[in-house]
Amino acid sequence: MIPPRIKYKKGELDILDQRLIPWKVSILKAKTYQEVSKAIKDMALRGAPLIGCAAAYAYVLGFENKKFSSSTQALNHFYKIKKVVNSARPTAVALFASSERMEKKVKEAIYSKDSLNLKDRIYNAVLSEAKLIEKEDIDSTISMAKFGTKLLRKNSRIITYCNTGALATMGIGTALGVIVKGYELGKVSFAYACETRPYLQGTRLTIWELQKNHVPSALMTDNMAAHIMKTEKIDAVIIGADRIASNGDTANKIGSYELAISAYYHKIPFYVVAPIATFDLSLKNGSEIKIEERSEKEVTEIRGIRIAPKGINVRHPAFDVTPNSLITAIITEKGIISPVNSSKINSILNL
Ligand code: MRU
Numbered sequence: 001m002i003p004p005r006i007k008y009k010k011g012e013l014d015i016l017d018q019r020l021i022p023w024k025v026s027i028l029k030a031k032t033y034q035e036v037s038k039a040i041k042d043m044a045l046r047g048a049p050l051i052g053c054a055a056a057y058a059y060v061l062g063f064e065n066k067k068f069s070s071s072t073q074a075l076n077h078f079y080k081i082k083k084v085v086n087s088a089r090p091t092a093v094a095l096f097a098s099s100e101r102m103e104k105k106v107k108e109a110i111y112s113k114d115s116l117n118l119k120d121r122i123y124n125a126v127l128s129e130a131k132l133i134e135k136e137d138i139d140s141t142i143s144m145a146k147f148g149t150k151l152l153r154k155n156s157r158i159i160t161y162c163n164t165g166a167l168a169t170m171g172i173g174t175a176l177g178v179i180v181k182g183y184e185l186g187k188v189s190f191a192y193a194c195e196t197r198p199y200l201q202g203t204r205l206t207i208w209e210l211q212k213n214h215v216p217s218a219l220m221t222d223n224m225a226a227h228i229m230k231t232e233k234i235d236a237v238i239i240g241a242d243r244i245a246s247n248g249d250t251a252n253k254i255g256s257y258e259l260a261i262s263a264y265y266h267k268i269p270f271y272v273v274a275p276i277a278t279f280d281l282s283l284k285n286g287s288e289i290k291i292e293e294r295s296e297k298e299v300t301e302i303r304g305i306r307i308a309p310k311g312i313n314v315r316h317p318a319f320d321v322t323p324n325s326l327i328t329a330i331i332t333e334k335g336i337i338s339p340v341n342s343s344k345i346n347s348i349l350n351l
Contacts, residue, residue: 002166002209005045006054008130010064013057017044018167022208033062033081040088040095043199047168048242049137049275052094056130058085059102063123071110074118078106090290091251091319093243093280098133105129134170140275141171143333148178148238148273151329151336155189156182156235159225159263162196162253163205164240164273174240174273176209178331183215191217192234194225196253198299198316222255229266237263241274241330248324248340249286250274254317260326269328276332276349286321294318 003025007014013036015028028044030036036058039045045054062081068074082099089095109125110118152158158179165176172180182188191210196202203219210217220228228234237259243251250256250272263270283289296314300306308314329338335348 002212005050005167005170006057008057008060013054013061015039015045015054016167018046018205019044021167021204031061033058034084036061037084037088046201047163048092048094048240048278049141049169049171049174050167051089051092052098052277053130053134053137053170055085055088055095055098056102056126056133059098059106059126060123060130063106063119063126065119066123067119068122071118074110074122075106078103089292091242091292094277097277101129101133102126136277137169137275138171140277140333141169141173141177144174144273144275144331145172145177145181147333147336148175148271148331149182149185149187151236151269151271151331152178152182152187153235154186156187157190157192157233158182158188159192159194159228159234159237159259160206161194161202161237161239161256161259163201163209165206165209167205167209168240173209174275175238175271176206176240178238178271178273180209180213180215183213189216191215192225192228193217193219194222194255194259195219196255197222199294199318200302201253222258225259226262226266229262229268234266234268236269236271238271238273241272241278242319243283243289244272244274244279244330244345245283245285245289246279246281246345247285247342248327248330248337248345249289250322250324250327250330251286251289251291251319252322254320257320257322257326260322264326270322270326271329271331272322272327273331276334279345279349281349286323289319289321291320292318 109121165173193206300308324340
């Protein structure tokens with residue numbers, strides 16, 4: 001069993017500290033919205049859907065026991081929280097989607113005619129919205145696994161990237177959810193987890209989840225993928241997404257694009273599994289997606305030990321964008337998008 005990733009109880013959000021997995025299962029207690037935002041920024045929790053859920057609970061903590069003398073004061077407090085939450089990480093759209101949903105609920109609560117006092121109206125509204133966001137996330141993972149496994153032949157051998165499992169969501173995961181469910185159904189016989197340099201989500205998290213779910217699997221370094229595709233039978237590459245533009249261009253962990261090119265060359269289907277909350281229809285294409293640049297230390301150090309010489313230049317874009325032309329299908333909780341283009345996306349999203 002994968003331990004609960006986040007758990008809200010009055011006064012705190014318990015966060016499973018993913019920086020310590022697989023060595024230690026440890027809970028970080030965030031007592032304020034600022035602490036939740038810091039936990040997101042510092043990668044104590046990560047994965048687009050989970051970031052969205054945690055962001056929602058940041059608002060709950062922010063409005064707990066908070067009294068206001070006027071609607072304006074309450075609204076200003078909301079914007080103070082939003083500024084901090086939205087600055088945690090830029091690429092995963094789920095974080096911003098949670099903020100937008102919270103803004104709507106806070107405004108409704110402020111201007112509602114309900115006889116309850118202002119403080120309780122807002123708190124109740126943000127708490128029930130956070131619970132709804134969490135529930136929708138759980139339900140969507142189950143539905144994506146249903147659709148995703150339909151695309152797989154019996155005994156498929158899969159390559160996956162980064163961590164898209166239970167650890168990245170409140171449910172069973174996106175891409176890894178399909179793989180684990182696929183194994184239960186006899187659709188998956190083996191999974192390769194790429195280590196996912198530089199932050200090593202594959203090495204630390206994905207292979208741990210595969211092991212815990214008893215899925216026959218192996219860890220490989222990212223630069224082994226093309227060789228494995230050429231020399232072994234690989235039936236599909238399955239990854240998650242952080243933000244998808246209206247034409248289907250998909251931002252995901254750095255290295256996803258390279259994997260898509262290799263899959264295309266070897267004629268292997270390349271699937272993206274992502275809830276509809278991952279689509280950002282305000283963007284025409286992937287060139288408009290903001291790519292997070294993270295600390296160079298994540299490249300030059302491993303667990304605090306420097307592995308590169310001092311005084312060098314380092315780059316660390318944490319995400320890249322795979323063009324729609326390299327994606328065989330996007331699997332959402334509403335259905336399968338294939339071919340990947342604007343009109344097919346609209347038809348599935350409007351179902
Ligand atoms: O930097 P991370 O670990 O938050 O990046 C995670 C990914 O890139 C995942 O593939 C993506 O969020 C989809 S998770 C279901």
